[in-house]
Amino acid sequence: PDTAASQGAEERNGQLTKPPGALGRLEDLAIWYAGWRGDARPQISAPQVIVFAGNHGVTAQGVSAFPAEVTEQMVLNFQHGGAAINQLARSAGARMDVHALDLDRPTADFTQGPAMSEEELLAALQTGWSSVDPEADLLVVGEMGIGNTTPAAAIACALFGGEAADWTGRGTGVDDAGLANKTRVVAEGVALHGGNGDGLEILRRLGGREIAAMAGAIAAARLLRIPVILDGFICSAAAACLERSVAGALDHAVAGHQSAEAAHRAVLERLNKEPLLSLGLRLGEGSGAALAIHILKSAIACHSGMATFAEAGVSDG
Amino acid sequence: PDTAASQGAEERNGQLTKPPGALGRLEDLAIWYAGWRGDARPQISAPQVIVFAGNHGVTAQGVSAFPAEVTEQMVLNFQHGGAAINQLARSAGARMDVHALDLDRPTADFTQGPAMSEEELLAALQTGWSSVDPEADLLVVGEMGIGNTTPAAAIACALFGGEAADWTGRGTGVDDAGLANKTRVVAEGVALHGGNGDGLEILRRLGGREIAAMAGAIAAARLLRIPVILDGFICSAAAACLERSVAGALDHAVAGHQSAEAAHRAVLERLNKEPLLSLGLRLGEGSGAALAIHILKSAIACHSGMATFAEAGVSDG
Numbered sequence: 001p002d003t004a005a006s007q008g009a010e011e012r013n014g015q016l017t018k019p020p021g022a023l024g025r026l027e028d029l030a031i032w033y034a035g036w037r038g039d040a041r042p043q044i045s046a047p048q049v050i051v052f053a054g055n056h057g058v059t060a061q062g063v064s065a066f067p068a069e070v071t072e073q074m075v076l077n078f079q080h081g082g083a084a085i086n087q088l089a090r091s092a093g094a095r096m097d098v099h100a101l102d103l104d105r106p107t108a109d110f111t112q113g114p115a116m117s118e119e120e121l122l123a124a125l126q127t128g129w130s131s132v133d134p135e136a137d138l139l140v141v142g143e144m145g146i147g148n149t150t151p152a153a154a155i156a157c158a159l160f161g162g163e164a165a166d167w168t169g170r171g172t173g174v175d176d177a178g179l180a181n182k183t184r185v186v187a188e189g190v191a192l193h194g195g196n197g198d199g200l201e202i203l204r205r206l207g208g209r210e211i212a213a214m215a216g217a218i219a220a221a222r223l224l225r226i227p228v229i230l231d232g233f234i235c236s237a238a239a240a241c242l243e244r245s246v247a248g249a250l251d252h253a254v255a256g257h258q259s260a261e262a263a264h265r266a267v268l269e270r271l272n273k274e275p276l277l278s279l280g281l282r283l284g285e286g287s288g289a290a291l292a293i294h295i296l297k298s299a300i301a302c303h304s305g306m307a308t309f310a311e312a313g314v315s316d317g
Numbered sequence: 318p319d320t321a322a323s324q325g326a327e328e329r330n331g332q333l334t335k336p337p338g339a340l341g342r343l344e345d346l347a348i349w350y351a352g353w354r355g356d357a358r359p360q361i362s363a364p365q366v367i368v369f370a371g372n373h374g375v376t377a378q379g380v381s382a383f384p385a386e387v388t389e390q391m392v393l394n395f396q397h398g399g400a401a402i403n404q405l406a407r408s409a410g411a412r413m414d415v416h417a418l419d420l421d422r423p424t425a426d427f428t429q430g431p432a433m434s435e436e437e438l439l440a441a442l443q444t445g446w447s448s449v450d451p452e453a454d455l456l457v458v459g460e461m462g463i464g465n466t467t468p469a470a471a472i473a474c475a476l477f478g479g480e481a482a483d484w485t486g487r488g489t490g491v492d493d494a495g496l497a498n499k500t501r502v503v504a505e506g507v508a509l510h511g512g513n514g515d516g517l518e519i520l521r522r523l524g525g526r527e528i529a530a531m532a533g534a535i536a537a538a539r540l541l542r543i544p545v546i547l548d549g550f551i552c553s554a555a556a557a558c559l560e561r562s563v564a565g566a567l568d569h570a571v572a573g574h575q576s577a578e579a580a581h582r583a584v585l586e587r588l589n590k591e592p593l594l595s596l597g598l599r600l601g602e603g604s605g606a607a608l609a610i611h612i613l614k615s616a617i618a619c620h621s622g623m624a625t626f627a628e629a630g631v632s633d634g
Binding site for chain 2: 016017018019020021022023024025026065066067069070073074076077080081082083084086087088090091092172173260276277278279280281282283287291294295297298301302305306307311312313314315
């Protein structure tokens, strides 16, 4: 981040017509955003939401309440504007792009071997990397992939340790027997692949194409100085692989929403991110982060639009 | 609320292309809003933000970090578009109105006698009542009034019991000595007026004109079936007077934001309202509720804009 811009934003914040600190986290967000954009009085006019879709070999183990063909059906729904994320992106004034990654070629079942080859991982990272609009000034990445809370749980368990049960939740809604089966699958995957190398190797062995694409997009955004709002459990697992590979890799990111998926809170705590919202969503698609675009836009609207005490002729206490 | 519209909205919610419950509180909000609007597939296109301003005789007791003339200075700032609430209202697509209530005639110091006469209370309630646009489809009421966390704390203490210290906070930022003084003032006011009649009589004796105007507007909105988003500590104290007078008087209202003012959480708990946001704001002006307009608009955008499983050709698990 640009120290001069951060300092300029902090000075401006102290002159605005409000008691010191009275806008709470909006003030911190504005100063943080100003630093990353290199502009002490920035605007947000071009947010981008990208939804990546992938299919997972591990669905053969019966880990999801929905059939795998729903991934492709939902991609069509995204393209036709019918999904929740379409409404949320439009409502937030964001451009939305959809990238389906080889849906007819699911990843390998990670209980049998690595989910992806090195070539497959690189191709997925590259898709994510190149999907970021360099002109965007805020980025949300979301995902669709039936079964993908299972790889996300496996990634979290491999990165952060503990038991498979600590990281495995109900996803879109498996029952108790389904949860037990899913926990077994996560445990088997971590037993087979855990402790193998750094974050990107864990991503390759336990992740999925849409998860890797999210990581690629988040990394590209950092290079482009585009701040990122992290979405839920799966997005955070993707992001955690980057942070494991390069400490500080997520300094340009805030957590948008704490998912109702039980282990998300723990992942955010490990990443030292306090979510902006907690409204019980557990949908993925980038939905929670898209909601949080409004919070960031509002923070910047206040920061860059308010009058100073001097401008308004208000006594500053 | 309209039971047929609520039921229609609940049915529609169950058919939308998402796992059941995956939009969390957005789903409950949409169904609740549909009921109050009498429309199973509603839109939000005309939110209204109204800021009421008043001055308080109790500032003679030195309860605020800011001088009383700041109330009027901030009214000018609202009118010129320079305050936080101007940016937040614009960002949320809301119309904003400002009503200054007899700023040159502060209420009486409630440690000496009732803050308002019956005529003054009625006039303030009436200003609030008549300021609501009957064509609005969502209402936020905010306030500006140097010193007004003191009457709000006194109202909360009179309504809910406990000690003055339980309800008295730092407002815009008094120091420890200021907080002790403010607590004494609240205790004196409650000792003089507490236990006097119902919510409206407590509002008259311990409140202020802008607080009464907020109550009047919230009551009018209910008659007009306009859902309300409650703001912070002062707005919630105003609303609590209505609830004390008529149980259920706030069924058309949700809590927008939990203020950093310490006692706000306790007031919301007594009102049985779970705040939508908690971002550390403690500004008043309607700022927290204005932020939450985005959440409600997003909930309705999803509810009314998403495709159903049948429309999108998606398998529903």
